[in-house]
Amino acid sequence: MGDPIICPVCGKKAKTGSAIDCARHMFGTGDKPHRQWVDAQGLSFIDLLIEQATTPGNKSYELLAEYIEKDAQKKAAEKKG
Numbered sequence: 001m002g003d004p005i006i007c008p009v010c011g012k013k014a015k016t017g018s019a020i021d022c023a024r025h026m027f028g029t030g031d032k033p034h035r036q037w038v039d040a041q042g043l044s045f046i047d048l049l050i051e052q053a054t055t056p057g058n059k060s061y062e063l064l065a066e067y068i069e070k071d072a073q074k075k076a077a078e079k080k081g
């Protein structure tokens with residue numbers, strides 16, 4: 001784990017570049033492109049947002065971070081060929 005995670009939607013590096021910071025950034029931004037990316041992963045942006053707001057802990061952030069990491073790994077693998 002060396003490379004910082006870049007937001008798959010807008011290309012921004014969130015804070016430390018960890019996937020969880022990227023997840024926070026996505027929820028914090030919450031505009032249409034970010035919502036669509038989350039929904040395209042088979043998740044529901046709205047449900048995750050509600051869960052994050054109504055349950056203790058960072059479950060939604062952690063779940064989305066997993067998908068962000070997977071996507072970043074996929075892209076890195078594609079780059080290598």
Ligand SMILES: [Zn+2]
Binds near residue numbers: 007011
């Ligand atoms: Zn973004």
